[in-house]
Amino acid sequence: MSDAAVHHDHHDAHHPSGIMRWLTTTNHKDIGTMYLVFSLMMFFVGGAMAMVIRLELFQPGLQWVDPQFFNSMTTMHALVMIFGAVMPAWTGFANWMIPMMIGAPDMALPRLNNWSFWILPFAFTLLLTTLFLPGGAPAGGWTMYPPLVLQTGAAFPFLIFAVHFMGASSVAGAINIIATVFNLRAPGMTLMKLPLFVWTWIITAFLLIASIPVLAGAVTMLLTDKFFGTAFFSAAGGGDPVMFQHIFWFFGHPEVYILILPAFGIVSAIIPTFARKPLFGYSSMVYASASIAFLSFIVWAHHMFTVGMPLAGELFFMYATILIAVPTGVKVFNWVATMWQSSMTFETPMLFAISFVVLFTIGGFSGLMLGITPVDFQYHDTYFVVAHFHYVLVTGAVFALMAGTYFWLPKWTGHMYDETLGKLHFWLSTISVNVLFFPQHFLGLAGMPRRIPDYAVQFADWNMVSSIGGFVFGLSQLLFLAVIVKCARGGAKASDTVWEGARGLEWTLPSPPPYHSFSTPPAPASIDGGYR
Amino acid sequence: MTDQTQQRATRRLVRRLVVIVVAMFGFGYLLVPLYNVFCEVTGLNGKTGRMGVAQAEKMTPDLSRLVTVEFVTSVNSGFPWNFKPMVSRVEVRPGEQMEVMFEATNRTNEVAIGQAVPSVAPNEAARYFSKTECFCFTEQKLAPGETRQMPVRFIVDPRLPKNIESLTLGYTFFRSTVQVSTSAKPDVVKPES
Numbered sequence: 001m002s003d004a005a006v007h008h009d010h011h012d013a014h015h016p017s018g019i020m021r022w023l024t025t026t027n028h029k030d031i032g033t034m035y036l037v038f039s040l041m042m043f044f045v046g047g048a049m050a051m052v053i054r055l056e057l058f059q060p061g062l063q064w065v066d067p068q069f070f071n072s073m074t075t076m077h078a079l080v081m082i083f084g085a086v087m088p089a090w091t092g093f094a095n096w097m098i099p100m101m102i103g104a105p106d107m108a109l110p111r112l113n114n115w116s117f118w119i120l121p122f123a124f125t126l127l128l129t130t131l132f133l134p135g136g137a138p139a140g141g142w143t144m145y146p147p148l149v150l151q152t153g154a155a156f157p158f159l160i161f162a163v164h165f166m167g168a169s170s171v172a173g174a175i176n177i178i179a180t181v182f183n184l185r186a187p188g189m190t191l192m193k194l195p196l197f198v199w200t201w202i203i204t205a206f207l208l209i210a211s212i213p214v215l216a217g218a219v220t221m222l223l224t225d226k227f228f229g230t231a232f233f234s235a236a237g238g239g240d241p242v243m244f245q246h247i248f249w250f251f252g253h254p255e256v257y258i259l260i261l262p263a264f265g266i267v268s269a270i271i272p273t274f275a276r277k278p279l280f281g282y283s284s285m286v287y288a289s290a291s292i293a294f295l296s297f298i299v300w301a302h303h304m305f306t307v308g309m310p311l312a313g314e315l316f317f318m319y320a321t322i323l324i325a326v327p328t329g330v331k332v333f334n335w336v337a338t339m340w341q342s343s344m345t346f347e348t349p350m351l352f353a354i355s356f357v358v359l360f361t362i363g364g365f366s367g368l369m370l371g372i373t374p375v376d377f378q379y380h381d382t383y384f385v386v387a388h389f390h391y392v393l394v395t396g397a398v399f400a401l402m403a404g405t406y407f408w409l410p411k412w413t414g415h416m417y418d419e420t421l422g423k424l425h426f427w428l429s430t431i432s433v434n435v436l437f438f439p440q441h442f443l444g445l446a447g448m449p450r451r452i453p454d455y456a457v458q459f460a461d462w463n464m465v466s467s468i469g470g471f472v473f474g475l476s477q478l479l480f481l482a483v484i485v486k487c488a489r490g491g492a493k494a495s496d497t498v499w500e501g502a503r504g505l506e507w508t509l510p511s512p513p514p515y516h517s518f519s520t521p522p523a524p525a526s527i528d529g530g531y532r
Numbered sequence: 533m534t535d536q537t538q539q540r541a542t543r544r545l546v547r548r549l550v551v552i553v554v555a556m557f558g559f560g561y562l563l564v565p566l567y568n569v570f571c572e573v574t575g576l577n578g579k580t581g582r583m584g585v586a587q588a589e590k591m592t593p594d595l596s597r598l599v600t601v602e603f604v605t606s607v608n609s610g611f612p613w614n615f616k617p618m619v620s621r622v623e624v625r626p627g628e629q630m631e632v633m634f635e636a637t638n639r640t641n642e643v644a645i646g647q648a649v650p651s652v653a654p655n656e657a658a659r660y661f662s663k664t665e666c667f668c669f670t671e672q673k674l675a676p677g678e679t680r681q682m683p684v685r686f687i688v689d690p691r692l693p694k695n696i697e698s699l700t701l702g703y704t705f706f707r708s709t710v711q712v713s714t715s716a717k718p719d720v721v722k723p724e725s
Contacts, residue, residue, distance in 0.1 A: 108542050109542070109546070171553055174549075175546055175549045175550070175553075178545065178549060179542050179545050179546055179549070182541075182545055183538055183541050183542045183545065184538070209549055209552050209553050209556070210552065210556050211556070212553075212556075213553050213554070213556035213557035213559075213560060214556055214557070214559060214560040214563075215560075216557055216560070217557050217558075217559075217560025217561050218560055221560075221561075221564075232564060234706075235608075235649050235704070235706060236608070236647045236649065236706030236707060236708060237647065237708075238649070240567070240571075243563075243564065243567045246563065246567060247560055247563050247564075250560075250563065251560075308655075310655070
């Protein structure tokens with residue numbers, strides 16, 4: 001399969017033009033671009049839904065939308081952001097960067113690569129059309145707990161099949177990435193010389209192939225429960241709704257590391273570059289990522305402490321959860337140690353990366369609080385949980401995505417982006433995102449439940465603050481779009497290295513890189529000496 | 533690596549990865565029996581055991597103490613049946629069989645099929661509570677307006693921890709899932725303890 005990429009190096013001029021180029025392409029850069037553009041579109045779709053949520057919560061009472069639609073918005077916002085924005089964005093980064101980072105000509109399975117992307121538009125067409133179906137879009141929460149989710153109207157089978165498609169897409173992408181890294185590394189690129197982004201993605205890919213099929217099984221059980229008379233989750237037939245939560249979170253907890261591990265990789269690439277120092281503790285970073293991945297499979301029940309568990313179970317899941325703080329702490333320590341006594345400069349990618357380290361750590365701390373069983377009984381299903389996972393996913397995963405975009409945009413387009421606009425985007429985003437999510441900690445501790453369109457008046461002030469932060473954060477992202485469009489259209493010519501401190505194989509290629517990157521493998525001498 | 537060995541290596545790797553994917557899909561389904569076994573062994577969820585009559589008769593009653601067994605009943609929302617225990621509590625000696633009656637009435641004008649699901653509280657007691665006969669083993673079909681008295685024979689294991697002096701047996705009647713699908717296939721629903 002890989003010969004399509006390996007042997008056709010001189011056919012650059014022959015690939016079809018127009019829409020057919022994009023439909024039939026097997027080139028890792030084309031597919032990477034499509035993934036990134038798709039995820040940016042989904043980021044704005046999901047963002048628009050978040051705006052509806054914040055608008056309704058601006059004041060107590062019901063003002064703008066009816067409660068059913070509000071519930072649809074929270075459900076769809078989560079599904080679109082997780083499966084439509086963040087996961088495809090990581091696959092897009094992997095497609096663009098991994099072959100260039102390991103000195104390969106393309107991905108190992110280029111045709112499968114084309115398929116894994118093109119399944120996505122179908123999946124999201126299925127999911128988003130439910131907004132126009134009788135009964136409305138799914139509104140039972142993205143976690144799809146039965147028996148509530150079984151009351152979804154005509155949208156139900158659309159939801160299930162959309163999840164199947166998204167899963168198939170990410171599993172195919174994961175298989176491709178593993179095959180590429182295991183088989184297409186340039187001579188001399190040993191495993192412990194791989195850039196950390198490649199390492200974290202390999203671990204992510206294994207998490208994907210181990211956990212997504214379990215989700216596929218769980219939603220298939222929902223489907224047969226609803227339409228074919230099985231009773232996996234129906235007490236009447238001897239099933240148990242709580243069992244769904246176990247199966248779902250057996251997928252769900254690895255999933256949260258699928259969303260964040262590549263972010264660790266990107267930040268580990270950016271901080272050494274702008275600190276002009278090798279990454280502190282490279283091998284400990286690799287081992288820490290692997291331990292996080294392993295632990296992610298044995299902590300799922302901390303999402304459901306309140307369902308009623310024996311004391312031994314609660315203790316086990318609490319200790320295992322707190323244990324994750326150790327490898328995560330190693331990572332944060334290494335990032336800080338890399339910056340220690342270095343000659344740093346603060347270009348936009350570095351600003352986002354530093355912001356990531358600080359804000360992700362705040363999200364990690366609130367995660368520790370939630371992991372402590374006795375206090376989780378108070379925090380469960382409150383806005384404290386919402387604040388926690390938005391700190392790790394927005395200021396964590398999404399900020400790392402933005403850092404990575406600014407970092408590699410000059411490499412991708414061959415033009416420098418507008419640094420002034422980039423910095424403006426950074427400061428607006430960082431300030432507004434804290435105005436948006438920090439007050440939600442207070443709301444949660446005071447007892448405001450999540451997933452409700454209306455609330456008691458004592459929550460009014462912080463909700464208004466949070467909404468204002470939300471609107472500013474939402475609008476600031478238009479700047480991000482503007483920077484990308486402007487940079488794609490033109491600008492100062494970017495050098496091959498782009499950043500003074502940049503190390504690694506991708507920076508040895510011209511900006512923009514040729515259609516096929518390393519038709520002949522890079523010289524082994526050029527492989528070492530990277531900041532990794 | 534030459535192109536050919538590389539391709540062969542890729543194909544072998546992909547085959548292995550696909551096996552993992554299929555296996556993990558199966559593992560998702562395997563979690564279902566695992567979960568049930570886990571709940572039965574630990575008594576979590578109040579899942580009660582089932583015991584043959586012969587086995588129950590072999591138990592030696594513990595004459596030194598009495599255990600109170602209380603009964604509660606409920607009907608799942610929207611299911612138009614009345615359902616109540618004939619006595620609200622009994623005192624039993626561990627190791628002795630006891631029979632109690634429950635009564636269900638179909639309040640509607642049509643035939644309805646219900647399935648009762650038992651649960652024992654506290655959880656620790658569940659694994660020491662077994663039934664030798666129960667209306668919950670099968671589905672109950674009631675004609676319009678029909679009232680039926682249904683027996684439960686149970687036995688409390690003498691090994692029940694001494695600190696548990698009373699336990700509660702709860703039943704919830706659900707509309708049978710068989711009625712959801714229009715083609716009546718009574719075999720579909722597996723009777724659960």
